[in-house]
Amino acid sequence: MAFPPKAPRGAFNPRFRKEQQQEHRTNQMIRVPEVRLVGDNIEPGIFPLADALKMAQEQQLDLVEISPGANPPVCKIIDYNKFLYDEKKKKKEMKAKSKTSEVKEVRFTPNTDDHDFEFKCKHAEKFLLDGNKVKAHVQFKGRAIMFKERGELLLLKFADRLKDVGALEGMPKMEGKRMLVMFAPKSQKKVKSSDKS
Numbered sequence: 001m002a003f004p005p006k007a008p009r010g011a012f013n014p015r016f017r018k019e020q021q022q023e024h025r026t027n028q029m030i031r032v033p034e035v036r037l038v039g040d041n042i043e044p045g046i047f048p049l050a051d052a053l054k055m056a057q058e059q060q061l062d063l064v065e066i067s068p069g070a071n072p073p074v075c076k077i078i079d080y081n082k083f084l085y086d087e088k089k090k091k092k093e094m095k096a097k098s099k100t101s102e103v104k105e106v107r108f109t110p111n112t113d114d115h116d117f118e119f120k121c122k123h124a125e126k127f128l129l130d131g132n133k134v135k136a137h138v139q140f141k142g143r144a145i146m147f148k149e150r151g152e153l154l155l156l157k158f159a160d161r162l163k164d165v166g167a168l169e170g171m172p173k174m175e176g177k178r179m180l181v182m183f184a185p186k187s188q189k190k191v192k193s194s195d196k197s
Helices: 014-021 049-058 080-097 114-129 142-161 188-196
Strands: 034-038 045-048 062-067 074-078 103-108 133-139 166-168 173-175 178-185
Touching (some): 049 074, 062 080, 074 080, 103 142, 133 142, 142 178
Parallel strands (some): 034 074
Antiparallel strands (some): 133 178, 166 178
């Protein structure tokens, strides 16, 4: 006699599936005899779970387990969807603040004309204002290596143009057939104060 195929574990338990997806236990998912309530519109303290659930129901809010590891677990009476939205927003802001800076490159030749120079300065300013470092280099090809001082003057002129938004990290130095300098972004506050002066 053939038996019907076994259903996957938890398939007939919608609550089990919901718990797997949710980050915090809420309302009926909390299975402890008592909880410590904190937050607004309540008297902080330890309450039996049934009382805490009743208080949440009266306020038409959710009982949310904030610190499950505490003894007893810490819960808040809040709008769970709003709570999740705020948490997501906070994480997004923190991620934006901890944005890692990149190193952007700006290339010149010893014979870069004024128009090209201005164009590259604008790009470099934008990179620095975005919080990135800028590596500028003059590429010498063939006999152009004889014009090292021209490359150095170009990079120093570039440094002068960026002085309000970027800090020069050292004098121009040769690396193979390239002469390069690095700029670090200045803090936004300094930039704003120098704009006023």
